[in-house]
Amino acid sequence: xxxxxxxxxxxxxxxxxxxxxxxxxxxxxxxxxxxxxxxxxxxxxxxxxxxxxxxxxxxxxxxxxxxxxxxxxxxxxxxxxxxxxxxxxxxxxxxxxxxxxxxxxxxxxxxxxx
Amino acid sequence: xxxxxxxxxxxxxxxxxxxxxxxxxxxxxxxxxxxxxxxxxxxxxxxxxxxxxxxxxxxxxxxxxxxxxxxxxxxxxxxxxxxxxxxxxxxxxxxxxxxxxxxxxxxxxxxxx
Numbered sequence: 386x387x388x389x390x391x392x393x394x395x396x397x398x399x400x401x402x403x404x405x406x407x408x409x410x411x412x413x414x415x416x417x418x419x420x421x422x423x424x425x426x427x428x429x430x431x432x433x434x435x436x437x438x439x440x441x442x443x444x445x446x447x448x449x450x451x452x453x454x455x456x457x458x459x460x461x462x463x464x465x466x467x468x469x470x471x472x473x474x475x476x477x478x479x480x481x482x483x484x485x486x487x488x489x490x491x492x493x494x495x496x497x498x499x
Numbered sequence: 500x501x502x503x504x505x506x507x508x509x510x511x512x513x514x515x516x517x518x519x520x521x522x523x524x525x526x527x528x529x530x531x532x533x534x535x536x537x538x539x540x541x542x543x544x545x546x547x548x549x550x551x552x553x554x555x556x557x558x559x560x561x562x563x564x565x566x567x568x569x570x571x572x573x574x575x576x577x578x579x580x581x582x583x584x585x586x587x588x589x590x591x592x593x594x595x596x597x598x599x600x601x602x603x604x605x606x607x608x609x610x611x612x
Binding site for chain 1: 503531535541542543544548550599604
């Protein structure tokens with residue numbers, strides 16, 4: 386059982402470049418989300434999805450796009466990378482509502498924008 | 500966005516010590532509270548999901564209590580071991596309809612042998 390798989394694990398981008406962080410889960414979870422983790426900050430929600438075809442913004446959505454064409458996949462796109470987007474990104478999924486079922490996290494993607 | 504406070508920020512204890520941390524959150528419109536354990540270079544893993552006022556959960560030497568009326572939860576570790584060294588995160592569910600988890604900054608525990 387793979388759980389939540391994120392790729393790549395590490396990435397270095399130049400300012401202005403675009404890229405997609407991949408997230409896939411094999412647990413048939415409805416809820417998926419992307420968080421970023423910065424020093425001294427908690428995990429902050431970027432975007433989330435409550436099911437295929439449905440996405441919404443979280444706390445810090447600017448500069449990121451998402452889509453959810455299938456239940457399994459929830460890619461995060463950086464449109465034009467900026468140094469402020471240097472961070473560790475985590476994808477998470479949950480069977481139903483976050484409230485009463487635990488979230489499962491991917492291993493994280495460490496992104497550096499130079 | 501919920502205001503979630505965790506204290507202390509960091510804690511250094513000796514092996515065998517018992518310790519506890521606090522998570523404070525708005526008590527209005529409470530739905531659920533999660534605790535996660537996050538080891539360095541790994542991903543957060545769920546410890547507890549708590550929904551009822553007065554709830555107590557236990558997993559080995561780790562236990563948690565929940566007070567939804569006053570908006571706090573305690574996490575206890577009995578007889579800390581070096582392998583307990585990690586950051587412990589609490590995350591109440593946002594009271595909005597989508598119910599996202601809002602994470603605190605965590606308490607970083609270091610246990611010296």
